[in-house]
Amino acid sequence: MSDQKIEGTANPAVPGRRTATAAPKHRVDPLAIIVRFQSLIGLVLVAIGGVIFSPRRHGEILFLNPDNIANIVRAVSETGIIAIGMTFVIITAGIDLSVGAVLGLSAVVTATMMISGGFGLIATILAVLVMGTVFGIVQGTISTRFRLEPFIVTLAGLQAARGLALVVSGNQYINISYGDGPGLAPPVFAVLGERLFDNTVPVATIVFIIFAAIATLVLNTTRFGRYVYAVGGNERAARISGVPVSMVKISVYAITGFASALAGIVHAGQFNFGSANDGMGYELTAIAAVVIGGTSLFGGAGSMVGTVAGTIMLGALANILQLNNITPAMQLLATAAIIVLAAVLQSLVRRREGLGR
Amino acid sequence: MRTTQRGLSSALKAVLLAGAGLCIASAAQAADPMVKACAKDGQFIIGFSQANNAEPYRQHVNDELTAAAKEVPGFTLQIADGAGNVNTQTSQVDNFITQKVDILLISPFEAAPLTPAVKRAMDAGIPVIELDRKTVGDPGKDYTAFIGGDNFKIAEEAGKFTASKLLPDGGEAAVLEGLPSSTPAVERLNGFKEGVKANPKIQIVAEQAADWVPDKAQTAFSAMLQAHPDIKVLYASNDMMAAGALLAAKGAGKDVKIIGTDGLPGPAGGIEAVAKGDWAATFTYPTGAKEAIEMSKKILLDCATSVEPTVTVDTTAITAENAKALAGK
Numbered sequence: 001m002s003d004q005k006i007e008g009t010a011n012p013a014v015p016g017r018r019t020a021t022a023a024p025k026h027r028v029d030p031l032a033i034i035v036r037f038q039s040l041i042g043l044v045l046v047a048i049g050g051v052i053f054s055p056r057r058h059g060e061i062l063f064l065n066p067d068n069i070a071n072i073v074r075a076v077s078e079t080g081i082i083a084i085g086m087t088f089v090i091i092t093a094g095i096d097l098s099v100g101a102v103l104g105l106s107a108v109v110t111a112t113m114m115i116s117g118g119f120g121l122i123a124t125i126l127a128v129l130v131m132g133t134v135f136g137i138v139q140g141t142i143s144t145r146f147r148l149e150p151f152i153v154t155l156a157g158l159q160a161a162r163g164l165a166l167v168v169s170g171n172q173y174i175n176i177s178y179g180d181g182p183g184l185a186p187p188v189f190a191v192l193g194e195r196l197f198d199n200t201v202p203v204a205t206i207v208f209i210i211f212a213a214i215a216t217l218v219l220n221t222t223r224f225g226r227y228v229y230a231v232g233g234n235e236r237a238a239r240i241s242g243v244p245v246s247m248v249k250i251s252v253y254a255i256t257g258f259a260s261a262l263a264g265i266v267h268a269g270q271f272n273f274g275s276a277n278d279g280m281g282y283e284l285t286a287i288a289a290v291v292i293g294g295t296s297l298f299g300g301a302g303s304m305v306g307t308v309a310g311t312i313m314l315g316a317l318a319n320i321l322q323l324n325n326i327t328p329a330m331q332l333l334a335t336a337a338i339i340v341l342a343a344v345l346q347s348l349v350r351r352r353e354g355l356g357r
Numbered sequence: 358m359r360t361t362q363r364g365l366s367s368a369l370k371a372v373l374l375a376g377a378g379l380c381i382a383s384a385a386q387a388a389d390p391m392v393k394a395c396a397k398d399g400q401f402i403i404g405f406s407q408a409n410n411a412e413p414y415r416q417h418v419n420d421e422l423t424a425a426a427k428e429v430p431g432f433t434l435q436i437a438d439g440a441g442n443v444n445t446q447t448s449q450v451d452n453f454i455t456q457k458v459d460i461l462l463i464s465p466f467e468a469a470p471l472t473p474a475v476k477r478a479m480d481a482g483i484p485v486i487e488l489d490r491k492t493v494g495d496p497g498k499d500y501t502a503f504i505g506g507d508n509f510k511i512a513e514e515a516g517k518f519t520a521s522k523l524l525p526d527g528g529e530a531a532v533l534e535g536l537p538s539s540t541p542a543v544e545r546l547n548g549f550k551e552g553v554k555a556n557p558k559i560q561i562v563a564e565q566a567a568d569w570v571p572d573k574a575q576t577a578f579s580a581m582l583q584a585h586p587d588i589k590v591l592y593a594s595n596d597m598m599a600a601g602a603l604l605a606a607k608g609a610g611k612d613v614k615i616i617g618t619d620g621l622p623g624p625a626g627g628i629e630a631v632a633k634g635d636w637a638a639t640f641t642y643p644t645g646a647k648e649a650i651e652m653s654k655k656i657l658l659d660c661a662t663s664v665e666p667t668v669t670v671d672t673t674a675i676t677a678e679n680a681k682a683l684a685g686k
Binding site for chain 1: 410435437438440441442443444445447448449451452454455456457467468469470472473493536537538539540543566
């Protein structure tokens with residue numbers, strides 16, 4: 001996290017946290033620091049809790065078992081990839097509800113192209129990534145061109161993607177079988193469900209980490225990243241100071257479309273399968289991870305590292321609850337409490353910074 | 358990698374034992390119990406990976422499993438809810454493997470996606486009993502056993518019942534499908550269509566998906582009745598949708614013969630609805646819970662060396678003749 005001045009408005013109250021609104025204060029607000037790192041703090045707390053409450057077998061702490069850690073990070077990879085894209089959108093004060101449905105559509109198209117279309121692996125992956133990106137561009141364009149709420153546009157996008165997925169799959173689920181020849185996928189595709197480095201690190205997680213690293217660089221070091229914060233912080237000011245607002249907005253939806261397609265490909269490779277129902281509800285998990293990560297739904301502030309930590313924290317929480325055989329109901333209630341806590345912390349900071357929201 | 362190490366160390370042990378003059382006949386291997394830690398009075402954890410607790414039928418499976426496991430001293434049942442998501446369910450199976458449960462029971466939400474997770478459990482030496490839905494592969498080889506009904510056959514029974522008993526002179530029939538592109542929805546739809554073929558005078562005039570839920574079923578069937586007022590029989594792929602369809606038929610003032618699937622017990626279940634005369638029939642989809650716990654007992658308490666790889670639990674047709682007797686149970 002670099003602490004660069006952007007449009008002369010880096011926030012001195014919060015080291016490293018870039019916001020597009022100048023803070024009137026010059027003393028360090030401890031609460032703001034907590035919010036800045038809330039998901040990392042949360043992740044550490046959940047990890048400590050995980051160790052304390054972990055069942056033990058022959059003295060081994062199951063929560064820290066390497067297989068268990070691999071399982072946690074594998075399970076959050078798909079929603080994590082989506083949450084990374086979602087972070088861009090939410091920083092611009094937008095929202096994208098279509099991500100889970102685009103994941104399903106992408107998984108279906110991936111399976112269909114390779115199994116019944118006879119396309120090669122590279123062609124399929126490129127086509128699906130382009131499709132997801134175009135889906136995002138269309139949503140972003142409609143939203144900016146007609147001045148429509150992204151909530152509404154992407155809600156329609158969700159329905160459209162699910163509908164298209166059903167059409168493409170002919171209401172059937174498509175199994176991916178591997179081999180050499182027509183109607184079979186190249187066996188290398190199944191690598192997405194495996195682990196590398198002596199069977200330790202899930203490949204899905206590696207995709208997630210690489211994508212997160214690129215996204216962090218883009219958000220923190222490029223002009224485009226600064227534009228994203230500027231648009232979310234104050235759209236009018238950004239427009240006046242020459243930021244191509246429409247372009248930036250369309251781009252962030254293109255990014256979520258791309259991320260959803262990537263997650264769909266990972267899904268198809270991990271589970272050898274494509275169904276129109278894949279990724280149902282992922283949009284809400286992703287938004288939860290972003291919010292817990294300290295990104296404000298009002299836009300203008302947020303961090304990619306926070307999102308990644310928030311994603312893993314939710315996964316670790318689900319894991320430790322299940323290891324202890326605690327009901328799914330409690331899992332949902334615990335997640336709810338964490339989301340509310342994250343939102344309350346943020347709102348307190350905003351009030352202190354005099355933003356009044 | 359770890360498995361090869363284990364293989365190496367056990368190979369070493371075997372060599373050492375042989376060296377110590379303890380000749381182990383390979384024939385004795387075949388008679389080894391499936392779980393080495395089995396014991397009459399042992400404490401065992403059974404992990405059940407359920408596909409989706411939100412479906413009433415699956416809650417019914419959980420209830421029956423819990424009741425059956427309670428009967429066995431020394432059995433602890435842990436249920437994980439996959440929440441209709443293959444990714445969540447996969448990670449829960451992996452958690453059970455981490456915990457080293459003694460037996461894994463699983464109703465996979467979808468077959469292919471859960472296949473690798475089941476393989477991991479088998480590789481870790483945990484017997485896997487699949488309930489109601491299968492993963493890819495063969496029971497007895499890729500997983501220990503399958504216990505459940507046959508969706509296609511159950512729906513086919515409903516189709517034959519329609520062809521011979523409900524519409525012997527032919528007429529219009531309609532189908533409410535579950536969640537499109539989910540395995541049971543596809544199997545039940547195809548099964549019913551196969552069954553009614555027995556009577557060429559029956560036309561299926563409408564098929565709509567209602568995602569297993571009653572409210573969508575009511576809406577879909579109302580629309581069907583608008584478009585096809587002469588529908589005489591409706592096949593609903595589960596009891597919940599049959600309940601919704603009944604409301605639509607009543608609203609339209611039509612007397613439609615409704616067939617459900619699952620045959621859930623209880624005041625809101627399908628058996629009661631047939632007993633009251635609201636539906637023509639429902640075809641039970643047996644849970645196999647009792648059979649699964651029985652099999653677990655064989656493996657863990659009786660040290661079985663092998664079990665039946667496929668246990669098909671037959672459907673019972675619940676009709677006006679037997680519904681009252683069964684509802685009283």
